[in-house]
Amino acid sequence: NAGVTQTPKFQVLKTGQSMTLQCAQDMNHNSMYWYRQDPGMGLRLIYYSASEGTTDKGEVPNGYNVSRLNKREFSLRLESAAPSQTSVYFCASSEQRLVYEQYFGPGTRLTVT
């Protein structure tokens, strides 16, 4: 099993450009999450999806949208990238009844210039 995979691994955007970060898991988990981690900081939750068809805002949702495409996939979209969104983005998943045992992907390192 690959676990949680994320694409791309690295991305550089100019201010105002848009992009979608992809996340997929093969553990048959119901719940999925997007976090961001700024240098020297802990992770902050952007959005989460408790189950297929539902999404909810986390701590820092402004400037982002998400789509729970199916049970496996949860994408994060930046419509108009800003330098403040330069960060490492992590996707995670969990069983619905064990929501705090989350499995994380390797991350996407995004730089917005």
Place this chain on the structure above:
Amino acid sequence: DAKTTQPPSMDCAEGRAANLPCNHSTISGNEYVYWYRQIHSQGPQYIIHGLKNNETNEMASLIITEDRKSSTLILPHATLRDTAVYYCIVRVTSNTGKLIFGQGTTLQVKP
């Protein structure tokens, strides 16, 4: 949600036990203690969790004081690969899964 306090950094000799403390003096009766770690540049990794009893798994042991105001994560035989930032998180069981990561403790395992 209860606030947690951890020392910013600790050192441990390779092969020795690493004991990482966490203070959560405002913890309520239905809040669990979770531990994660993040090895440099990787995604966080779940280690262990507990409510009030001590817990052990293949990675670590978790000791929670009787009043539940503090806990200690124990890595029994630390290796260089255990060098990481360790996060103590207190959460109420729910269906939201909102993990809140603080600054954690940077554990440096030295040869």
